[in-house]
Amino acid sequence: MALPAVSLTLTPELRSKLEGWLSEDLGRGDLTAPALKGCSGHARWTAKAAGVFCGGVFVEPLLHALDPKARVQLLVSEGASVSVGQDLLELEGQASALAAVERTALNLAMRLSGVATATAGLVDQLRGSSVRLADTRKTTPGLRVLEKYAVRCGRGVNHRCGLDDAAMLKENHLAWAGGMAAAVAAVRTSAPWPAQVIVEAETADQAAEAIRAGANGVLLDEFSPAQLQDLVPRLRLLAEQRAEGPVVLEASGVDPAQLHAYAATGIDLISTSAPVTRSSWLDISMRFEPTKPA
Incomplete structure (x- = not known):
């Protein structure tokens, strides 16, 4: 084909x-x-x-x-x-x-x-699953547009091309803003209506809190496939109970050799800098x- x-x-x-x-x-x-x-x-x-x-x-x-x-x-x-x-x-x-x-x-x-x-x-490695492989903002300065084009040529998808594509709240944002709810609310107030809000979660509790706060996506950072196998269904159930609708669950900080195992956990997206950096x-x-x- x-x-x-x-x-x-x-x-x-x-x-x-x-x-x-x-x-x-x-x-x-x-x-x-x-x-x-x-x-x-x-x-x-x-x-x-x-x-x-x-x-x-x-x-x-x-x-x-x-x-x-x-x-x-x-x-x-x-x-x-x-x-x-x-x-x-x-x-x-x-x-x-x-x-x-x-x-x-x-x-x-x-x-x-x-x-x-x-x-x-x-x-x-993801063949047979619906999981997509996305790049990151770890690109060579001056070459971002071209390296992200190369990822698409390899049948991957592009994550954010810049800070103005979507709001991704990380550990420092949450600490400086005074917590998850305050950070998400601040972005929602100032960002254009179509903008997506993504939260990087380092623990299961953070992931659940991000969904309750109304995040469109949760980046599950450095979770093992075994941890995600248990966590993903719980997060899906939590998302079904909120007014904002479905949430995109993304795995990052993964071992490229374990992509098949990650795909079996039910996540939507795997993001990795490996194609560009390695x-x-x-x-x-x-x-x-x-x-x-x-």
């Missing part, structure tokens, strides 16, 4: 970032460019490891910054599984532009493909064919 397409809007801000990263590598100009003057070239990306491909959509804007007439043909879709030796995309244009864009484009795609590959590996780059090579006079 075909996977749903994953898309990302190339906003002016994102295009500016891409050009900035290219400029970082170019500096005052590629000193090898004179050797390639007047030549056109053809290049091909090939996977040197199996995984999930992500980042091909950024190659064309990077290349067009140096050669607006260059051509990029994607041979696989974003989020597609690829095998060793599989061709991923083809490029054609000024040889000097192809050589200059190589490292920036490859670095970006290898990093994002690594995140997508790690995400897919964890999602596979993933390796997916090795991709760029091979050039002999150049010819333009």
Whole structure:
């Protein structure tokens, strides 16, 4: 069955970032460019490891910054599984532009493909359940939008992209605000109506208190599967008795090797930073064919 397409809007801000990263590598100009003057070239990306491909959509804007007439043909879709030796995309244009864009484009795609590959590996552990795998705000500064895009390419879902997406009340918030009820009420009073309120609970009592206070979601932090097996049904029953309706129960601080056990507890969501913080780059090579006079 075909996977749903994953898309990302190339906003002016994102295009500016891409050009900035290219400029970082170019500096005052590629000193090898004179050797390639007047030549056109053809290049091909090939996977040197199996995984999930992500980042091909950024190659064309990077290349067009140096050669607006260059051509990029994607041979696989974003989020597609690829095998060793599989061709991923083809490029054609000024040889000097192809050589200059190589490292920036490859670095970006290898990093994002690594995140997508790690995400897919964890999602596979949840197969057969309705539990979704979500990312966190533990992302590389400047790369959040792209790393979260890579998580979607790996069939994960995005948690908050920023502090303005939803209110997540943690231990310090509760202490400074004077307790659970006061913290939730303060956020409810000032936040826009559609905003969700999530409470991070470190104990079963905190989780129950969060539900009574009207939280939309409870993040159960560092609970074992055995603890959740007992706690989740009790929290569901408690949520049924309140006027605010259902609550989303999320497990965090989990051992990635135990995802199947967590999924069996009846939670809705597992959030983890592992795909971003623990993933390796997916090795991709760029091979050039002999150049010819333009």
